[in-house]
Amino acid sequence: MAITLRIRCHYLLRALLLAALSFYIIHLNETDSLHYYLAPRMQKLLLLCPVPLLFIAIGMLWHTMTGTSEQLCDCEHPLPAGFLKNATVYGLFALPLLFGLLLPDQALGSDMALKKGIIYSISDSGLGREREQDDQPSQAAIASQTTGTTKSEPSDPNKLFIAKDIYGVEFAELAKRLYTLPVIQVDPSIYSETIGAIDKYKQAFVNRKISLQGFIVRQKDMDDHVFAVSRFLVMCCTADAVPFATLVHSPNVSSIKNDTWVRIDGTIQTAKVNGKEALQIEAGQIQVIKQPASPYIFTNPDSVAEFDKQHPQRK
Structure with missing residues (x-):
């Protein structure tokens, strides 16, 4: 059964958020700004994340365009219903990204x-x-x-x-x-x-x-x-x-x-x-x-x- 437009939109939005997060981490590393946020040992762990996040984002994007919806073993993970619930869930990921992109990278004073x-x-x-x-x-x-x-x-x-x-x-x-x-x-x-x-x-x-x-x-x-x-x-x-x-x-x-x-x-x-x-x-x-x-x-x-x-x- 082909997945509905609503489900495709959810997968697309998730793919975009994961890709944006991955590219933001890469941007912080390229501009030598990670030290404003993390200790050196934590930076090394964070730098392990961009590539896996990109693979997950690509997988979701592929599923958005070509995937099908099948229920196996009577199990499913329902998508959040309602505008308020969707805004809350995706806002938890989108707002930190927006603040990170809009605010300057600077040290505490x-x-x-x-x-x-x-x-x-x-x-x-x-x-x-x-x-x-x-x-x-x-x-x-x-x-x-x-x-x-x-x-x-x-x-x-x-x-x-x-x-x-x-x-x-x-x-x-x-x-x-x-x-x-x-x-x-x-x-x-x-x-x-x-x-x-x-x-x-x-x-x-x-x-x-x-x-x-x-x-x-x-x-x-x-x-x-x-x-x-x-x-x-x-x-x-x-x-x-x-x-x-x-x-x-x-x-x-x-x-x-x-x-x-x-x-x-x-x-x-x-x-x-x-x-x-x-x-x-x-x-x-x-x-x-x-x-x-x-x-x-x-x-x-x-x-x-x-x-x-x-x-x-x-x-």
């Missing part, structure tokens, strides 16, 4: 960072424990109380950086290596791990030189001479992105707007955030830079190995 809540410190129990709550201004006030203690003479890193538990071993090992650097360059490949290691042993790193990059974000209750330099930490996709930031103190920063990408060269100090001690950089130099090709940072499965790879002479 300071507005989203403030909405999500900025993280200034990493705890052993995970990232989510130290979030700022922007809807509670009284708790979000930042007291910029920079410590002025003088750094003691260098100690044995093996005695200075001791992990409290198995989960802190990687941070301790990375801290030992960072401690030997004359200037700590915060590399994007191990950004969160580097800041996390310094944060856990912040007193040992006070007055050490540091250089890092990020975009400027300010909270309403911040002092005029204090801002945060932030990067979004992405685990799987931008839906779970976490605004990861470090406080910066500088007397000459009021002219630099939010979302401006900067490179900060300065020294490590500490400050109070919600009554807790957090890292703060006393900026010696602030340089405006272009947004990096990959603006987000991602977790590294072995930050110590990555550090050793970047600094083979310090193994």
Whole structure:
């Protein structure tokens, strides 16, 4: 029995949606825009989808033109009936495609960072424990109380950086290596791990030189001479992105707007955030830079190995 015009229209619409989704994924890959939405390991999985989706779309298109309708084993999968139900089902696929095609591909910025809540410190129990709550201004006030203690003479890193538990071993090992650097360059490949290691042993790193990059974000209750330099930490996709930031103190920063990408060269100090001690950089130099090709940072499965790879002479 020949399939009806209504069924042909359903198959045609499904074929077009699947083909559009496949070509959109290909477009994001060709324009190097996948990193705006997915972590690297998830990008690899997504790139497995376009070819199978195209084959399915071609199969549906072929069935639209030449297929027949037969009921086997008294089984069938009825098509959705009614305009509202059809619009809902197909809209779930069509709307994301339309938004993706119409909206520009760009990185998350300071507005989203403030909405999500900025993280200034990493705890052993995970990232989510130290979030700022922007809807509670009284708790979000930042007291910029920079410590002025003088750094003691260098100690044995093996005695200075001791992990409290198995989960802190990687941070301790990375801290030992960072401690030997004359200037700590915060590399994007191990950004969160580097800041996390310094944060856990912040007193040992006070007055050490540091250089890092990020975009400027300010909270309403911040002092005029204090801002945060932030990067979004992405685990799987931008839906779970976490605004990861470090406080910066500088007397000459009021002219630099939010979302401006900067490179900060300065020294490590500490400050109070919600009554807790957090890292703060006393900026010696602030340089405006272009947004990096990959603006987000991602977790590294072995930050110590990555550090050793970047600094083979310090193994």
